[in-house]
Structure formats: C-alpha cells, structure tokens
Amino acid sequence: MSLLRVENIDKTFVTTRALKNAAIIVEEGEIRGLVGENGSGKSTLVSIVSGIIRPDGGRMFKNETAYAPESVLDAGREKIGIVVQEMGTIDGLTVAANLFLGEERLFKRFGLLNTANMNRRSLEVLHRYGIVNIQPDADIGALTFEDRKLVEFAKALYIDPDLLIVDETTTALSHHGREILFSELKRLKKKKRSVIFISHDLGEVIEHCDSVTVMKDGETVDTVSTRGLNEHDLKELMVGRELQHTYYREDTEASYEEEVILRVENLTLNGAYYDVSFELHRGEILGIGGLTNCGMHLLGKTLFGLKPATSGSVEVSDGNKRITNYVDAIAGGIGYLPKNRDQEGLMLLSSIRENICLPSLSSIQKRGFISPSKERKLAQYGAEQLSIKMSSINQLCLYLSGGNKQKVALSKWLVKDSDILILDCPTRGIDVAVKASIYGLMQELKKEGKAVLVISEELQELIGVSDRIIVLKAGRVKKIFERRKDLTEEEIIHFMI
C-alpha cells in the first residue's frame, strides 16, 4: 500500500505554470529523492503536499484515503512534516517556543504557559536527535543558520511523521549537521516511515535515497531506482536530452591580444579580498573561481565601482582612467551583470525596453531629448540580437522566465557596446539552451576583441570558457591557470580549499 499518492496536480502563479499534471507515489519505508533544475516545481509540489499552498487541481491520497490539507497544521495532524528551504523558524521566540509552536496547549494550565516544563521537554527532544549544543531557552535569532535548521528538523521529527519532507536543507548544514540528518532519515526508514528528500547535490541523493523522481518544467518526468544510477545519467534525465559538452569552447589553448584593457593593482577590501592584481586583455575571457565566500563576488562589485576598495587601484587602459564609482566604470566601457538578477540586474516593474535602454540613454539623447523611436529601435535590436522571448518590448520584465530575464540584463550592456563585461554567475538558475547561447555570446565578444571577466562557482563552466582562471581562496589569489586540454576540476579545487 502506498503511503502517499499524488495525482494530476496543477498550480499556476499569476501567469507562470508551476506544476502541470505532477504525480508522485511514495511507498511506506521509502526514501525518495526529488531532483530537477531551478524552477522545475520541486518546492511547489512539496509545499502542496505539506499544506503550505493549495493546488489548482488534482488529487492526493494518504494511506489510500483522500487527503487535502488546508494548512501546515492539517498536514501535521496527518503526520506529514516538512523542513522548508528558506527560514522556517520565527525570530523573537525561544528555541522551545519555536519547537512547540501551535502545540502550546500541551504545557498550558489555567491559561498559563508552563515555560519550564516546555523547556524541559524541548531539551529531551533535541537530545533525542543528537542536537546537544542548543539551549531551549535561547532566542532563536541568536543561533546560526545551521542550528536554526536543526531546530526545524527536530520540530518536524518529534510529531513522529509518517512522511518527512526535507527541502534543500543540506547546503546549509555542516558535516556534523548532515550526519544527524542522514542518520535520522535511516532511522525513519527502519520504522517504515517515508521521506521525500530534495537536493541539488546529486551524489548525496543517489547515496541516501532508494529511488529518485525527476522534475522538469513543472512535470514529474520520471522515477528511477538509485541502484546502479550515476550522476551523469541523472543529469541527463533532468535536462531531458543527452548532455552535450560542445556548448563550451572547442579550442583548448588560451588566446588573447597583447593589449591590456583593464589593470587591477594590489586591490584590497578588508574582510573580503586582499592584494589582488591582474591584467585583463582584449579578446580574453578571464575566469575567477573559488568558494562562494572567497571574496570574488565583492571583487566584481569593486571592479564596477560599486564597492570601494580599501586600497589598490582599478584602471581602464582607455585614457588610463581610475575607476572609483559606477558612473565612471560605465563611462570607461565596463558593463556588469550581477549575481542577484531580480534585485540587482533588472527593474522587474519596468518594461524590456526601459531595462535595455537605461544605460544607453546618454548616448541616444540629442541635446537632452530622447527620441522614443530611437529608444524603441535600440531595444528591438537588443532583444532580437539575443532572441528574447516576449510579446513585445513593452512587456514588463516581472513575468519573463529566468533565462529571458538574464538575456535582458545582458542585452543592456551589449547595446551599450561595452568593451569590458563583468559577468557574475551568468548562468545561475537558467536552463541549458540559454546557457549555451550565453557561452556562444561570450565567444563572439572575444572574437570582436572585447574582454569578458566571468566570476563563477561552477568550475566546469570556468574550465569550459576561460582563457585563464584566477583561483581565490579566502580573498587571496592562490593560483592562475592557463587554458589547457587536460585541466580538471580536481586540480582547481585543490587550490580553493
């Protein structure tokens, strides 16, 4: 008998179809992985199962009886618990209060809450799951993100769930936290309980799950056993066709002109990066890699004049201008694609036209007058160049897909004809097709003699596109690799950690 059966679930947010006919069956005592690219609908599906949101259509059954939770509390009564991807605890309350949120009546007497009793029970619960470093009366806001996640985990566990859902939590956990998590999952399995486990770490999924369901564009496309499955096969299932490696550059040697276009000398920003020096050449794609917090993202902001350095200099060769603010940076021919697309890269409440034209307004104006037709032409040109999928250039960016948003964010610098492009995680959260077109674009820019600086957390990408790769570790340049055929991720990782 299946523990949970979900059939034909649909869900639409405003205009985005998040789920189409999604279906999943979880057996008793099964640990089920749930994987898929960003935006494929994983979180939406489990939010529906756990009562956080309600579906537009479809049916769910638990132990073969109809199940339609109206809230998380409903789901809890049916013994379905969830650890969400985002912050699931409430600031300003103690650990114990968070743990027993909604269950306070257990400790109530004559209308008064017996806090001491609640704290005692909390300590028991935490210890039961091997969490010994957290005090029940501590303010939850004072805990680290990892500890807060563990509290959430304990909260989901103590109701003794038939089904536990863990949504992309492991990235927030250290080795110790993961050990706790996985040993508890095993214990649940032994007790014939079930788990749905979401993670982007495919290796982790294959190791700890019995089977895995793959989602793509809001549909559940396949469910396979993890026995004998490898990461590559799973990736192929996720993108829906055979992975091609050809979207990377085909040449295997570094090539760029001698002319230096951007010079960085002894750049230091206390607390972020130290003593960084390099030269960027015409026709070069320069990669910068490292761990998320190695300082590379802030370095990108400094190069564009957004984050003043403590010492050192950034100079564009065109007139030997020093860059100290973003207005100068743009005037010096630099364009910047931020990592955080929705907050920094795009004005979501403006149209495609307005977004594309904004940096170029100064060049299309004539004695202060900006002709609407010139503006339209520029935006049309930019949108066509990158084949942005849209109803018209007057469409708001809010409703574009991630890939198309990224194209708009890029387009504004292309129509500006920037000589130097700083791209921070240019392919984050976008699908394979757009990825390929962005890599293609980078090579075109290279051919035109422009320079591209790619900051990325994906080593495969850096190896695939860069002429040189600068590796940062704790804010310092550890190594510079030249492009070569046999460069491997392992070799680079060695210098990162």
Place this chain on the structure above:
Amino acid sequence: MRGFKRIVPYIGLVLIIVLFSALTGGKLLSFRNLKLIFNQAVVLIIGCIGVTFVMAQGSLDLSQGSLLGISGAMAATFAAITPGLSLPLAILTGIAVGMINGTLLAFFKIPSFIVTLCVLFVLRGLTVIATHSGSIPLPFAMLSLDNFRIKASILVTVILAAYYAYTYTSLGKNMRAIGSGETSARYSGVPVERMKVLAYLISGLLCGLCGWLNVVRTGAADSKTGLLFELDILTALVLGGMPLTGGSSAKLQSAIIGGLMLALLSNGMVLVGIKAELQQAVKGVIFLLAVYLSFERESVVMIK
C-alpha cells in the same frame, strides 16, 4: 486589464462632473463657478506635478502643506520691501527645502515619509513665527497679478516643461527607473543620490511657486495657509492613477487629471452644501478608496 486601469481616472472625472452637475442643477459648470474651480486647480495641479517626480521614485513628499505656508510668508514679507522680490524668494524657499528633504533622504538614508513629515512640522512652526501667528497682507498693487491670463500661462508652461522633462529626458526616465528598482537602476548607471535630491528640488520649487500663487490670490500670508495641502496632493495623485510604489507606470497625466478631479470634488461639495468639517472626512474616505482600488498588491513585495 492594464489598459482598463489606465482609463479609470478618466471615468472617475466624468462621473464626478455628471454627479455634481446633476446635484447642483448645472451650477457646477457655470462660468462663474468654472473660474473658482480653475483657481483651485492651478495650485493643486502644479503641486501635484512637483510631487510626481518624487513619487516616480517610490518616495513621498509630505512637506507641501507647510512649504506652501512658509513660501507664502516669505513672499509676503519680501513683497513689503520690493514686490519684485516676492516670486524669487518664494521659489528659493521651495528649492532650499527640497534640497534639505532630498539630502536627508539620499545621504542620511532616513525614509522619505519620516523626513518630509518632520520638515512639515518644522516649517509649520516657522510659518507661525514668520506670520506672527496672524497674517501678513500683500501690497495692494500686487493683487492685480491675480488674473486669469497670468495663471493660465504659468500653468501651461509648467505642464509642458514638466511633461517634456518627465517623458523625453534621462531625468524623468532615471527617476522612474529608481521607482522600478533602486538597486538595479544604480547598477545600470543611474546616479541615484543625485536624482533623489533633484526630485525633491523640483517638488520644492513648484511648491514655492504654488505658495506665491496662493498668496497673490488670497492677498495675504496666513499662519494656517496650506494646512493639509500635502494630503490634498496625495489624494489627487492617487485619484489620478499614480501608483504609490512609483516606477515605470507612474504617469505625469495623473497629476493633471487628479488635480482637476479633486478641485471639482471640493468645489462640488461646497456647492451641494456639505459642511467644511465633513468635507475633510469625505476626502479621507475617498483617499482610502482610491488607494484600495489602485494598489497593486502583487507587485508591492517586489519593491521596498
């Protein structure tokens, strides 16, 4: 749906005209009354146009009421020395206050709501001092300036200049960009701080002009001049379809049509014989209703 929203203010305008024409037996549109409405609308529309530049950025300017008072007081005080000084002084006062508002917001990072509310209090105090808790009469000769032609040409000039700056220059586009997403606008090269100060400067300048127009019309600067003017402006703008969040859907037309609507509404209520106290209450309810109808709840989380 978007197209429909755009014409809602026009429908509202027609409804107000039809309603009050019916209630007053056509008196609303009599020549004499139209002149009254025009007088009221001039100041309101110019004030609204100024605030439009601020609201396009998603900020508020609540200092208008007292600014109208203090710039009027300045105009009247200096008119006693030389009538020619009155207009420049009123406008300079507005510019100075706008600079202070903008600087406190842009460089000291105090929310615009708080900044302009505090400035509203401070300026009201100064207005009371400047008028010695009473009123300052204007030299008799200046009363002739209160004529239709002068006011109409000022209004048309302001509308045309503002429309041009707002629609066809990088100034207006940059300001709307800030309303659509401040960080993204900055990352696209918009000098955000400068634009913020500029917007308040424009708003202050035009309010100073309003102060002068107002004192010329009434013939004296009073300690109570301009009370609640800031809320009239806000109500008018929202009635005209201005989104409180600013951004690319903020249109200058909102200022004109909204100003006109509120002037008609206030005048109509007087004609119908609604008591002054009750008029304020009605305006409050209308404001709330307009916000409720126009607020885009979905997009508000995306903003600040």
